[in-house]
Amino acid sequence: MAMGGAESKEADRQLRSASLNGVILPSSMELFFDPSWSKFKLHLLHSFSEPVYTFNLPEGWWGSLILHGGPTVDHPLLAAVxxxxxxxxxxxxxxxxxxxxxxxxxxxxxxxxxGWMEIWSFAVPVPVPDRAGEEKVTATTTTTTTTRVERFEWVSTRGKEVKDLHEWGRGWKLRRVATTYPDAHADKGWDEDDEDDDEGDAAAYEYEELHADNEVLAVWADAKGLKSRKAAKFEFVNSGATGELGEAWALMAVVSFVRVWQRYMQIIVV
Structure with missing residues (x-):
């Protein structure tokens, strides 16, 4: 299924009838690829169990990414990029x-x-903690909970969090950037395919120092080798592992991880 005009509308129609209820993502997952590499399917596994969810790349490496809510592409759509x-x-x-x-x-x-630092950013609604006196001016109310939009970013790193995955020494960490609505959308002016920043490595160190205290919520790293068909390992950490950020955030974290992985695979397979 391609994701052009009509197909994109059909995907939206299917996702409109989908539900976040029942979305259960293990705290630690491994991404495996189809052994033929020609079918362009990726499977999320909990340790060495059967696939929990399946990603389909219907147009190959350079096209859309579709998440199915089960171990095969016959299961309903759960997300799309x-x-x-x-x-x-x-x-x-x-x-x-x-x-x-x-x-x-x-x-x-x-x-x-x-500089040397890659950053992938997104905003997503998360539940507002039910605390007395907490300001909820920027919140929106649903039938089940109150949410607010926060911004998060994947940042390339060689930090301890990635090393604890026991995969490649270099990987990515997902951290909280902004917890208020105006700040969450402060970077809407970025191009979605922004050119590389030419400020040099000093800009990377300055940016990292600015966000050094931001909570890390998930990490992932490429697998050490491809002999086992394992592509990457992902893990929720800290508040990201408690479920308090909600199903939409957890799903976005996983989908964005696989999308970043896909983008860098495009460079490798050229």
Missing amino acids: RNTGESGTGNLVTLPPLGPGQEVLKEKMSRRRK
Whole structure:
């Protein structure tokens, strides 16, 4: 299934009837590829169990990414990412509605570089903690919970979090960036296929120092080798592992991880 005009509308229609209820993502997962490499399917496994979810790349490495809510492509759609922008290198993620009668969630993943540091950013609604006196001016109310939009970013790293995965020494960490609505959308001016930043490595160190205290919520790294068909390992950590950020956030974290992995595979297989 391609994700052009009519097909994209059909995917949106299917996702509109999908639900975040029942989405259960293990705290630790491994991404495996089809042994032939020609079928362009990826499987999320919990340790060495049967696949939990399946990603389909119907147009090959350079096309859309579709997540099915089960171990085969015969299961209903659960999320989709399609190319956007004139160059086709932008990334628009579509998730099921937060609640009955609502529209599907759509969010662009933004990419930029700070010296050696790669950054992929997105915003997504998360539940607002039910604390007395907490300000909820920027919140939106659904039939089940109150949410607010926060911004998160995947950042390339060689830190301890990635090394604890026992895969490649270099990987990615997902951290909280902004917890208020205006700040969450502060980078909407970025191009979805932004060119590399030419500020040099000093900009990377300065940016990392600025966000050094931000909570890390998930990590992933490429597998050490391809003999086992394992492509990468992913793990929720800290607040990301408790479920308190909600199903939409957890699903977005996993989908964005696989999309970033797909984008870098495009460079390798050229």
